[in-house]
Amino acid sequence: MLYICPTPIGNLEDITIRTLNTLRFVDEIYCEDTRHTIKLLNHYEIKKPLFSLHEHNENMKSDEVIEKIKSGKNIAYVSDAGMPGISDPGSKLIQLCIENGLQVTTLPGASAMVVALVNSGLNTRSFTFVGFLERENSKKKSQLQKLFQKEETLIIYESPHRIKQTVKQLHEVFLNRKIVIAREISKKFEEYIRTDLQTLDYMLNYEKKELIGELILIIEGNKDINQEQVLSDDEIISILKEKTDSGLSTKDAVKFVSKEYNINKNKVYNISTLLSK
Structure with missing residues (x-):
């Protein structure tokens, strides 16, 4: 066995x-x-x-x-x-x-993600375990945009040398949500940082706070599922192009982007007209 x-x-x-x-x-x-x-x-x-x-x-x-x-x-x-x-x-x-x-x-x-989730104080009734995010920036941004709509708590693993960039991207995509960073679980210097994405982004990227050791991010789910995701026109065009290149018609690509990212369909359609220019 x-x-x-x-x-x-x-x-x-x-x-x-x-x-x-x-x-x-x-x-x-x-x-x-x-x-x-x-x-x-x-x-x-x-x-x-x-x-x-x-x-x-x-x-x-x-x-x-x-x-x-x-x-x-x-x-x-x-x-x-x-x-x-x-x-x-x-x-x-x-x-x-x-x-x-x-x-x-x-x-x-022992499972670090379960310990971090339970001790975070955030919703434990439903959650999504993401693990490590994509390393390439464009793929990571696309991954975060898809996670934006999730109502359940998110669990993400991250390394100390990527944490600043990841938090900045989380703040840009998720706007301002509660976040808990569990650091060095069950070790001598165990620490839980309970804050929000805006404050954490400022702490890491402007006050230059350093986080070392093994890090787990517990992020509050989307409380307003009807909230329209903030994407630039260029980002919408990029997603539309990716879908049409994969074989979808422009009409179906518009439907996909509107539904997946909760963006007004007419807005996506108007932007799609730029694809042929």
Whole structure:
């Protein structure tokens, strides 16, 4: 069987008794980074053969794990922190095991996004987990524009060296909403910054406040679903062109943009006439 084992997201005591017993029981352990996982195993005096399986070798190593399980071995997989498969390697391995008719069990345990959401104080009844945003600016802007209409709370992961630019883009697209940044969860310098996008944008990009460590952004959903999204004419033209280039008629592209971004249909139609000029 394959055992998916969540590991501490900060404090080593975050691990469960069941996970420790499983790591002691299995024949071998695969992990995201052997240098990181060996510290956890040494702390709990667990000695097992340890192999790496990360985003760059997951396809190849997954086949290796499959063959070992078929031969009768029990294998555990852990990522560096939290639940494997959530913005971490592991999901491909799980899919492949299922496709091969092998048993998989996922142990309950620490998940940074759940901790951040619950402690944010924002709506937890419905939420969208986004994970890491697109890196390319144009793709990120398009992604944020689509997320604009979401009524549920948004959960986004971000790195310290991109946080300033991301917050600026969030402020431009989402206007001013409540946001909570969870930093260094379960670690010595854990911090929750509860503010709004306008204030946070000013703090990061004008007061030059620095945020380091692992960051999770919890953003309030759209409370006014009928609010028209603020897009420039050039941005609307760009989206229309993308849709017509993909095969949509101008009429259907106008309908799509009007509905997707909640923009007056006549306004989009008038802008669409510029496409042929």
